[in-house]
Amino acid sequence: MDFQLHQRVISWLKTAGDSLIASLNTNLMVEEKTNASDLVTRMDKEVEAYLTQQINTHYPDHRVLGEEGKGHSIEDTRGVIWIIDPIDGTLNFVKQGRFFGIMIGIYADGQPLAGYIYDVMQTDLYYGIVGQGAYLNDRPLQPLKINSLAESLMVTNAHILVGNQFNSQALLGASLGSRSYGCAAYEMISVIRGESALYLASRLMPWDFAAGVAILESLGFKYSQPDGKALNLLTANPGIFCNAAVYEEVLQIINLK
Amino acid sequence: MDFQLHQRVISWLKTAGDSLIASLNTNLMVEEKTNASDLVTRMDKEVEAYLTQQINTHYPDHRVLGEEGKGHSIEDTRGVIWIIDPIDGTLNFVKQGRFFGIMIGIYADGQPLAGYIYDVMQTDLYYGIVGQGAYLNDRPLQPLKINSLAESLMVTNAHILVGNQFNSQALLGASLGSRSYGCAAYEMISVIRGESALYLASRLMPWDFAAGVAILESLGFKYSQPDGKALNLLTANPGIFCNAAVYEEVLQIINLK
Numbered sequence: 001m002d003f004q005l006h007q008r009v010i011s012w013l014k015t016a017g018d019s020l021i022a023s024l025n026t027n028l029m030v031e032e033k034t035n036a037s038d039l040v041t042r043m044d045k046e047v048e049a050y051l052t053q054q055i056n057t058h059y060p061d062h063r064v065l066g067e068e069g070k071g072h073s074i075e076d077t078r079g080v081i082w083i084i085d086p087i088d089g090t091l092n093f094v095k096q097g098r099f100f101g102i103m104i105g106i107y108a109d110g111q112p113l114a115g116y117i118y119d120v121m122q123t124d125l126y127y128g129i130v131g132q133g134a135y136l137n138d139r140p141l142q143p144l145k146i147n148s149l150a151e152s153l154m155v156t157n158a159h160i161l162v163g164n165q166f167n168s169q170a171l172l173g174a175s176l177g178s179r180s181y182g183c184a185a186y187e188m189i190s191v192i193r194g195e196s197a198l199y200l201a202s203r204l205m206p207w208d209f210a211a212g213v214a215i216l217e218s219l220g221f222k223y224s225q226p227d228g229k230a231l232n233l234l235t236a237n238p239g240i241f242c243n244a245a246v247y248e249e250v251l252q253i254i255n256l257k
Numbered sequence: 258m259d260f261q262l263h264q265r266v267i268s269w270l271k272t273a274g275d276s277l278i279a280s281l282n283t284n285l286m287v288e289e290k291t292n293a294s295d296l297v298t299r300m301d302k303e304v305e306a307y308l309t310q311q312i313n314t315h316y317p318d319h320r321v322l323g324e325e326g327k328g329h330s331i332e333d334t335r336g337v338i339w340i341i342d343p344i345d346g347t348l349n350f351v352k353q354g355r356f357f358g359i360m361i362g363i364y365a366d367g368q369p370l371a372g373y374i375y376d377v378m379q380t381d382l383y384y385g386i387v388g389q390g391a392y393l394n395d396r397p398l399q400p401l402k403i404n405s406l407a408e409s410l411m412v413t414n415a416h417i418l419v420g421n422q423f424n425s426q427a428l429l430g431a432s433l434g435s436r437s438y439g440c441a442a443y444e445m446i447s448v449i450r451g452e453s454a455l456y457l458a459s460r461l462m463p464w465d466f467a468a469g470v471a472i473l474e475s476l477g478f479k480y481s482q483p484d485g486k487a488l489n490l491l492t493a494n495p496g497i498f499c500n501a502a503v504y505e506e507v508l509q510i511i512n513l514k
Contacts, residue, residue: 036407037433091433095410096452097401099436144354150293153352158435161415162426169419176294176348178415179356180437195353 001106001114001129005059009104009116010125012054016047016102017120020087024097039090044068047086047102055082067207077110077233083210089183097121101185105210110233115214117185117192126189128218134192143219144194146243149250152197155179155187160202166226166238166254168200174253188212191241192219198250199241200226206233212241222247226254258363258371258386262316266361266373267382269311273304273359274377277344281354296347301325304343304359312339324464334367334490340467346440354378358442362467367490372471374442374449383446385475391449400476401451403500406507409454412436412444417459423483423495423511425457431510445469448498449476455507456498457483463490469498479504483511
């Protein structure tokens with residue numbers, strides 16, 4: 001991957017992050033999308049517009065798929081596509097003022113090239129360049145060692161567990177316990193750092209998983225739909241995002257009859 | 258409360274926190290207590306011994322109640338009692354290297370005088386001096402505004418929700434969602450900062466809640482057992498720890514017949 005492109009992404013993320021921090025004491029103009037916990041603010045829109053504009057200016061032959069629809073209408077995965085989530089965890093952003101992230105995944109012909117997750121309030125930038133490793137604040141990322149689900153924590157959300165979706169109560173019982181941060185960026189970071197062996201999600205849009213998947217790929221970690229099928233970059237997906245050491249075990253527990 | 262005592266506590270917490278950070282790349286000598294997710298390390302023991310020794314030296318007429326039993330055997334709440342948790346969230350400490358805290362509560366005749374929660378990896382020190390306010394890193398703590406459960410997040414753990422203990426699924430449905438950090442220190446901090454309206458716990462020992470309760474008291478927040486009874490400082494308790502704006506609503510939902 002192009003070094004100049006990488007430096008540009010980092011610079012854009014810092015600029016966007018600074019604007020989010022500055023916005024926290026202002027009127028965020030919160031609107032509900034599908035329900036009271038699915039929010040959008042003026043900052044989701046502003047950051048997505050900013051990132052899209054930068055990409056369009058510097059890479060006019062690339063396309064942009066963004067959560068707030070400021071990018072292109074995309075129906076195939078040909079060429080280079082930037083998949084961006086201007087604020088992942090908007091509910092946390094609004095209600096907690098932390099535990100949110102900005103995410104960018106870059107894909108070529110449907111394959112991950114690079115992923116960036118910026119934990120704005122921690123000023124921690126995680127990225128992975130496929131084939132060239134994963135990094136945290138420009139140092140090689142060294143995930144904590146994961147051996148088995150029985151010796152590990154997992155991350156998922158409360159509703160999945162309460163509904164026992166994907167046999168999640170069996171996963172919970174097979175692990176040391178579950179954590180829930182309420183934002184895909186944080187759940188992905190937990191797996192990437194080796195703090196959790198598994199992130200289980202019931203419905204992620206491409207911008208929720210594209211960046212994380214590219215970082216997982218850079219680390220040799222495993223991801224798929226819970227039935228083992230590949231994730232689809234153009235639709236909503238359920239997903240499992242795993243340390244390689246537990247992927248087969250997780251698949252087996254989820255798909256027990 | 259005595260200023261010199263306050264300064265001593267802060268100094269001890271910083272020293273203890275530094276020793277925890279330094280220990281993260283060493284052999285922690287992890288032992289299981291009641292089960293695989295109930296752990297103790299040499300650092301739990303060392304930090305508790307250090308704090309207990311400091312308290313005994315400077316305040317020989319005070320008593321210490323500590324998680325690892327380095328303090329006194331305590332059967333009544335007379336006089337001044339220090340209630341300490343050397344590492345709250347030992348499982349997170351061992352498996353994640355963050356999301357843990359050191360907690361100290363100081364009580365006189367069973368009433369909270371002061372509470373300290375030190376988020377070691379963030380170097381964030383939260384404290385409350387009853388009657389004199391609550392602070393984060395020596396600045397007045399200004400919790401985010403909470404209006405109602407319907408407009409707020411909550412924190413509790415996965416097993417409570419899966420088992421629908423304390424009508425927790427109804428609480429989940431009445432809120433914007435639940436978060437779970439896996440450590441009482443972090444769950445308390447979430448309520449103290451106004452990031453969550455409620456922390457619901459099924460079984461906390463005195464060292465799990467003593468510090469948090471003193472900070473909540475400093476803020477005018479509310480806490481009790483889920484049936485409304487007062488917490489008992491000498492035994493295990495289920496507990497609700499709430500922003501005052503939602504306490505009555507939470508009690509009502511939990512105790513619906």
